[in-house]
Amino acid sequence: MATKEAFLTTVREALAKGGQTPAILVPEVDVIQNATDLRKGLAQRKDALLSQLQKNAVLQEWNVVTVGSEAEARDAVVAIAKGLDADLVVRTSHPMIERLGLDEALAASSIESVLLTSRSGNLAPDRLQDIAARADIGITGVDYVIAETASATLVSRKGMTRMSSLLPPVHIAVAHIDQVVENLGDLLTLREAELAEEDAPNWYMNLVSGPSKTADIEQTIVIGVHGPGEVHLVIITG
Amino acid sequence: MPSIRTKEFTPRASEAINNPTIQESLGRLSNFRQGREEAIAEFGQERWDEYKKRAQEIKHETMEHLDHYLDMLSTNVERAGGHVFFAHDVQEANDYVAGVAQANNVKTVIKSKSMVSEEMGIADVLESMGIEPVETDLGEYIIQLAKEAPYHIIAPALHKSKEEVSELFERILGTPAQSDITALAAIARKVLREKFLKADMGMTGANFGVAETGTIVMVTNEGNGRMSSSLPKVHVATMGMERVIPRLADLSTFLPLLTRSATGQRITSYVSFATGPRRSDEEDGPEAFHLVILDNGRSNMLADPQLREALYCIRCGACLNACPVYSKVGGHAYGWVYPGPIGAVVTPSLVGVPIAKDLPFASTLCGACREVCPLNIDIPRMLLKLRSDANEGPKGTRKANRVEAMVMRGWRMTVGGPRMFTMAGKVATLLQWPLSRNRFLRRLPPPLSGWTRSRDFPKVAAKPFRSRWAAMALPPSKEGSDGD
Numbered sequence: 001m002a003t004k005e006a007f008l009t010t011v012r013e014a015l016a017k018g019g020q021t022p023a024i025l026v027p028e029v030d031v032i033q034n035a036t037d038l039r040k041g042l043a044q045r046k047d048a049l050l051s052q053l054q055k056n057a058v059l060q061e062w063n064v065v066t067v068g069s070e071a072e073a074r075d076a077v078v079a080i081a082k083g084l085d086a087d088l089v090v091r092t093s094h095p096m097i098e099r100l101g102l103d104e105a106l107a108a109s110s111i112e113s114v115l116l117t118s119r120s121g122n123l124a125p126d127r128l129q130d131i132a133a134r135a136d137i138g139i140t141g142v143d144y145v146i147a148e149t150a151s152a153t154l155v156s157r158k159g160m161t162r163m164s165s166l167l168p169p170v171h172i173a174v175a176h177i178d179q180v181v182e183n184l185g186d187l188l189t190l191r192e193a194e195l196a197e198e199d200a201p202n203w204y205m206n207l208v209s210g211p212s213k214t215a216d217i218e219q220t221i222v223i224g225v226h227g228p229g230e231v232h233l234v235i236i237t238g
Numbered sequence: 239m240p241s242i243r244t245k246e247f248t249p250r251a252s253e254a255i256n257n258p259t260i261q262e263s264l265g266r267l268s269n270f271r272q273g274r275e276e277a278i279a280e281f282g283q284e285r286w287d288e289y290k291k292r293a294q295e296i297k298h299e300t301m302e303h304l305d306h307y308l309d310m311l312s313t314n315v316e317r318a319g320g321h322v323f324f325a326h327d328v329q330e331a332n333d334y335v336a337g338v339a340q341a342n343n344v345k346t347v348i349k350s351k352s353m354v355s356e357e358m359g360i361a362d363v364l365e366s367m368g369i370e371p372v373e374t375d376l377g378e379y380i381i382q383l384a385k386e387a388p389y390h391i392i393a394p395a396l397h398k399s400k401e402e403v404s405e406l407f408e409r410i411l412g413t414p415a416q417s418d419i420t421a422l423a424a425i426a427r428k429v430l431r432e433k434f435l436k437a438d439m440g441m442t443g444a445n446f447g448v449a450e451t452g453t454i455v456m457v458t459n460e461g462n463g464r465m466s467s468s469l470p471k472v473h474v475a476t477m478g479m480e481r482v483i484p485r486l487a488d489l490s491t492f493l494p495l496l497t498r499s500a501t502g503q504r505i506t507s508y509v510s511f512a513t514g515p516r517r518s519d520e521e522d523g524p525e526a527f528h529l530v531i532l533d534n535g536r537s538n539m540l541a542d543p544q545l546r547e548a549l550y551c552i553r554c555g556a557c558l559n560a561c562p563v564y565s566k567v568g569g570h571a572y573g574w575v576y577p578g579p580i581g582a583v584v585t586p587s588l589v590g591v592p593i594a595k596d597l598p599f600a601s602t603l604c605g606a607c608r609e610v611c612p613l614n615i616d617i618p619r620m621l622l623k624l625r626s627d628a629n630e631g632p633k634g635t636r637k638a639n640r641v642e643a644m645v646m647r648g649w650r651m652t653v654g655g656p657r658m659f660t661m662a663g664k665v666a667t668l669l670q671w672p673l674s675r676n677r678f679l680r681r682l683p684p685p686l687s688g689w690t691r692s693r694d695f696p697k698v699a700a701k702p703f704r705s706r707w708a709a710m711a712l713p714p715s716k717e718g719s720d721g722d
Contacts, residue, residue: 004322006324008305008309008324010533011308011540013537013541014537014540015541059504116521125521150504156523157517157521161521162522162523184490184493188487188489201451202519203511204511204513206464209508209509210507212508214460215459216376217400218263218399219266219270219396220400225423225459225460226427226430226431226461226465227461227508
């Protein structure tokens with residue numbers, strides 16, 4: 001059995017260098033300062049970023065809805081659900097989603113809305129998957145959105161299940177204009193600053209940049225293989 | 239390890255060339271080429287070149303300090319609660335994964351596409367233990383049902399027509415014949431969804447292993463990578479040791495290069511960052527995370543300064559699409575896991591030059607692979623080096639073929655001075671007379687007959703260039719003249 005040391009010794013021998021690893025200069029960066037500067041820059045370019053996002057999201061096959069307020073966002077989500085004849089939706093507990101009051105609004109249209117969590121609610125952990133697999137739609141907030149690639153960024157944590165945006169055939173992501181960053185580098189800078197103080201930083205995340213798809217048969221694109229085949233991005237500007 | 243059929247290059251290449259369905263499939267490679275070109279145009283050529291340069295610098299730094307970054311990666315995976323296993327070879331890697339499966343009483347393993355797991359042949363190992371391995375990438379699923387090797391690094395079932403897929407599904411899954419590709423994909427979704435929900439272990443590859451955070455980055459379009467790493471209670475990721483990158487920030491350089499080179503996409507539908515198992519504040523995700531880091535001959539490439547840069551490869555597949563040889567002979571001719579130009583470098587290095595010596599010769603050395611490579615890997619130079627290894631052994635340990643050496647000595651004598659050269663030209667003009675038709679020699683006698691089997695040899699001119707040149711009255715050279 002190869003131990004780590006034996007393995008690394010082979011690597012060092014291949015590199016023809018001794019056991020001592022030379023110090024590698026990693027540039028010291030002030031992650032907090034970088035993030036502060038970045039936020040200022042992004043805030044000044046909100047409108048440009050929004051139009052960049054809208055353009056790329058359409059290219060990436062998101063259905064984009066831009067609304068001015070949370071109330072309008074709620075109506076937009078309900079309209080999508082009704083249009084799909086949904087019976088059951090699952091959702092995450094992003095603060096944005098909580099503020100929309102979706103459960104009541106959907107109930108008024110006879111659509112059951114379940115917060116997919118085993119923490120505060122009465123769902124047993126092993127029931128999460130059954131419910132998510134039966135749901136017609138998964139509704140999530142986002143942590144950031146990348147304009148350049150139209151990527152909804154989802155960090156998995158309490159109340160924010162991975163499977164909400166994975167198992168149902170339709171995913172509705174609700175984002176606010178303040179969450180829009182330009183590129184992946186921006187996203188990493190902001191996450192690094194958020195996690196700088198943590199002993200065990202949460203580097204689990206997913207970038208969702210359109211519907212699940214494949215071109216594995218005759219290079220013909222088919223939408224909706226394992227993940228959601230229909231994705232909606234609701235952007236709140238107000 | 240899956241069977242190595244590198245010695246069958248010629249018959250399998252002929253098979254592909256004579257198969258119209260396969261030639262039609264290979265014709266579709268133009269979609270990849272066009273997608274890549276458009277994606278780079280959108281990105282901006284100048285910016286693209288900057289990204290390429292930066293990526294090369296990062297890979298150079300990583301490879302020169304590979305021990306350091308692997309150490310950092312494993313430390314950080316363990317800090318996040320994951321397990322790391324360093325495997326010298328495929329046997330050790332398979333034993334470890336089999337052990338994890340056994341310890342967790344695993345019945346079904348769902349796999350997302352990973353070239354390293356193909357290299358390991360882990361599916362066969364699991365199957366022999368009575369565990370069901372299920373490939374979930376649509377292309378991989380198709381070739382798993384057909385019991386074939388992947389045809390292309392990013393499009394494993396490139397060579398299959400929809401009729402063949404339909405027939406395969408009909409035969410193995412018992413589904414009715416389908417001519418609609420969307421319907422075929424829907425069948426796979428339905429079958430695989432059930433497997434996803436009941437699987438107790440998920441296996442994925444790793445497009446990148448980030449040293450500073452211990453994060454495994456998976457790039458997929460179907461969502462199967464996300465599912466394989468989120469739904470089952472155990473997640474096992476396998477990676478070649480060269481896939482480590484130092485920092486998360488490096489991803490902003492590599493991701494655009496990877497997806498735009500591979501499929502021409504700005505980004506794939508999913509990019510998943512997995513760091514250890516489910517955290518205590520998470521609702522779902524695997525309870526255990528294992529990372530297997532594989533050497534399996536890569537340290538030989540690392541030790542060879544002329545091959546080290548081949549480890550910079552990010553497996554985008556652009557060199558396959560650009561290669562005039564791959565575009566005709568297809569993926570199976572290469573006989574193992576990695577086809578195309580990069581395969582012709584990697585395969586001999588990993589399985590041994592003597593049994594894969596045909597691969598470095600399966601190239602016109604046109605340089606298209608180097609041209610499209612996002613890491614600027616000088617594949618043609620490496621192929622020349624491997625050709626020399628194939629003939630003379632590494633570092634010239636073996637004497638070249640005696641006949642070949644004699645011919646080369648004769649050639650040197652002939653072309654070394656004007657007298658012999660002129661005479662040889664005259665002799666050749668005489669000797670070719672019975673063989674020539676028009677301006678070409680249609681058939682050369684053995685042992686040169688192989689050369690003319692599929693092409694003509696230009697005739698030696700009756701009047702050599704030297705005498706024609708001398709006879710020409712040279713006008714004084716002037717600007718813009720056509721100097722033909």
